[in-house]
Amino acid sequence: MPDGLTVFDDEAAALANLDRALLDALRRAATDAAGDGVEFIVNSGWRSPEYQDELLREAISEYGSEEEAARWVATAATSPHVSGEAVDIGDFDATLWLSEHGAGYGLCQIYDNEPWHYELRPATVELGCPVPYTDPTDDPRMQQ
Structure with missing residues (x-):
């Protein structure tokens, strides 16, 4: 991913391959x-399965076990980044803005330990965001 990528940079595969509804909400x-005065910088969007596998291998090396790495990095089979359904937004001001206003666009922080990770939950526009999972190991989608 190039540094400084915004949600309006269509030429980047990380954005072009995102779910269209997620990108529109973003x-x-x-x-x-x-x-x-807040700009959304994208640190990560869509990822290829190969890149997701690489990130997982690096996390296992860094954290010392698959179990600990799973708190931070999903498998290619379960990652919402691989399916284009997740985006990581950089910079504290942007994540703070999203934590205060994101539900109005259907954008929710999914994990307590990842304040940068957002996914689209359209029902939240009326209901508010669900309580975030502690980390990905609590997310039933990651149990495949």
Whole structure:
């Protein structure tokens, strides 16, 4: 991923391969956040299965076990990044803005330990975001 990638940079595969509804919600939120002086920088979006596997191998090496690595990195088979359904937003101001306003766009923080990781939950526009999982090991989608 190039540094400084915004949600409006269509040429990057990390954005071009995101779920269209997620990208649209991100762009609406980013447009409104810009009015508050906040820019959304994308640290990670869509990932190829090969890249996800590489990230998992690196996490296992860093954390010393598959169990500990699973708190931070999903397998290619379970990662919402691989399916284009997750985005990692950089910079504290952007994640703070999303934590306060994201539900209005259907954008929710999914994991307590990853304040940068957002996924689309359209029902949250009316209901608010669900309580985040502690980390990915608590997410039933990761239990495949």
